Amino acid sequence: MKLITCENLTLGYEGKAILSGLNFTVNSGDYLCIVGENGSGKSTLMKTLLHLQSPMAGTITMGDGLKINEIGYLPQQTALQRDFPASVEEIVMSGFLGRMGLRPFYTKAEKKEARELMEKTRITDLAARCYRELSGGQQQRVLLTRALCATRKILLLDEPVSGLDPVATADMYQIISELNKEDHVTIIMISHDIGEVANYASHVLHIGHRLFFGTKEEYMNSKIGKHLAVAGEEAKA
Structure with a gap:
C-alpha cells in the first residue's frame, strides 16, 4: 500500500532550487534510506515530507489514510x-x-x-x-x-546515529530494524553509512548531481552505488 508518492518534485529555499525531477514512492513496510552528498537536499526533502515547507514544484500525495500528524520525526539534536x-x-x-x-x-x-x-x-x-x-x-x-x-505507521529519521559511539550506533540500528521487521513501521532514514544501508534498507533514494531510486540490490549494483561504496571504504581506511 502506497503511503507517500512524490512526483516531479523541485525542492529549494528562498526561491533557489537545489533539487529537481525527483520521483519516488514509499510503500507500507519499506525501509528507505536517503543518501547523497552534503548539501544535496536530504534535510530539505525531509522537511518537505513533513510539510514544514512546500515544494517549489511537483506533488506529494499521502495514501492509505496517512495524515501529517501520523508521521513520527526524529531530527538531529542541537x-x-x-x-x-x-x-x-x-x-x-x-x-x-x-x-x-x-x-x-x-x-x-x-x-x-x-x-x-x-x-x-x-x-x-x-x-x-x-x-x-x-x-x-x-x-x-x-x-x-x-x-x-x-x-x-511511519518514522522519518534524520541521521539518527550521528555522533554516537560504535556500540550505541549498532544498538540504534538494531532497534530501528526490529521496529521495521517486527512491528511493520515504515522507515525513511537519512544516512551517510553505506554499510548500514546495505545491511538494513529495502530501498534507496540517492539525491544530488545524479538521482537514483530503487531497491537496495539495484542500488548496490548501480554505478553510483558502487562508487559510494568504494568511497566509504576509502574513508574508513
Missing part, C-alpha cells in the same frame, strides 16, 4: 536539546501531544503504550532519569520512543 531538564518518561509521553487536542491529561491507554514502547527501545530502566544526564545513545533512544508515541 546542544540545547541535549541539555533539556525533564525526565525520560515526560519526554516520551510528550509524543502523544499532537493527537490529544484540548485534552489536558494522558489516558491509561497512552501510558500503557508508552511503557510498551520503552521496553522495545530498551529504556524502561531510564524512565525516572533526567534526560540531560543520559549518554548520547540513550538520548537518541528516548527521542525515538517519543516519535513512536506520535505514530506507529
